[in-house]
Amino acid sequence: MKQRPGNTKADEQAINIIIAAVKSIAPMSGTDIELMLAILQYKTVKKHQLLLKEGEVSRNVYFLVSGFFRMYYIDFDGNEINYRFTDQHNFLVDFQSFLIQKPSHFYWEAMQDAELFVLPYRDIQDAYASSPAWNNFGRLMAEHVYLQLNERVEMLLFMNPEERYLHLLKTKPELFEKVSQFHLSSYMGVKPESLSRLRKRLLKK
């Protein structure tokens, strides 16, 4: 792992976590893992710090060793709209900005102190070019993210706010522990007041 200026030190534990996460996505030989360890950079981020701002190009894929992030967008009226939440032990990337290397529409904010690994765009493209296993990993990761996004479209397209709430309760109960009603509401595509009323309505039933 690169120890560049500004890099804090990753412990054994953190490295084992990312190796397990990668292997759970695609099979990897020792050499392929070495390739990854050589490009990893370790970083810590304080609560409320931003990893990415609107207008910046996402030049990295991140892996969240610990902490919790939200990806949000600021709409025409200046409201923050939460687009996605990412929990620890997951990869974290503005896939759109990363893939086409264009400025992002999003902000990435740490909602808790976080530790993460940084995988620079350039190094990942090199890995794709030099290792079939990494290319395979890239394909699986894209497919994986596609499926996640697909779930979101289905929720927004096929369900009304009440159904979305019940669906999230059932499929992502963790969210309700980590995220305030306020932040959840924009993720659901409604205003905080509407979520509050919706919950009241459901309680009556």
Add this chain to the structure above:
Amino acid sequence: MKQRPGNTKADEQAINIIIAAVKSIAPMSGTDIELMLAILQYKTVKKHQLLLKEGEVSRNVYFLVSGFFRMYYIDFDGNEINYRFTDQHNFLVDFQSFLIQKPSHFYWEAMQDAELFVLPYRDIQDAYASSPAWNNFGRLMAEHVYLQLNERVEMLLFMNPEERYLHLLKTKPELFEKVSQFHLSSYMGVKPESLSRLRKRLLKK
């Protein structure tokens, strides 16, 4: 190209179209193209015919040489909800069902007589395994489909129906030529009556 029973015959022209489409997504050597031609099957479909039904597993990727398809879903109330439209010279796949080989939620219907190429799941997985170029292609296709879907989420999440209509007019004018207002409405996430009213409202401005 395999000439199995039931396969009609593809002409030179159709083969050139798919080769061009593949090369526009990822660079391919002659050998890689041969690999594809060896697994291609040619098929024609009449207007209103279904390529896939809810509950079936999507066992193929298709390439649309000519014609126009809609992918739709039937909601709890029995309404057909259009999820995606695919025009000629594009790949056509229920990515979710295809990736995990689980039953699809969707129907694929030809809205015009169509000619297409069929690429079976098994053969594609073999191509991924045997050719890095195909793995690369698979990754790029997944990324490409991701970006398309992402556009859709942004539209549904960040815009109200009126904004969605104006946005589609600007970004996908072809849709308005090929698709009736009726079919467009469910794609936009509203009822036909609402789209009609919305258009009337806009005309007044």
Add this chain to the structure above:
DNA sequence: GGGAAACGTTGACGTTGGTTAAGAAATGAA
């Protein structure tokens, strides 16, 4: 601990989309 900020709830009111129903217009098939 205390003040500020963020969050949650409620009310009143306007707007808009859903629902139902009906009929006109366009399209398609026999």
Add this chain to the structure above:
DNA sequence: TTCATTTCTTAACCAACGTCAACGTTTCCC
């Protein structure tokens, strides 16, 4: 051509979300 089907529009009514505002509660941070 003619009949049936699909699509489009309009109307009336209702339910639900957005907006604005007020206020209580919780959390955060110095």
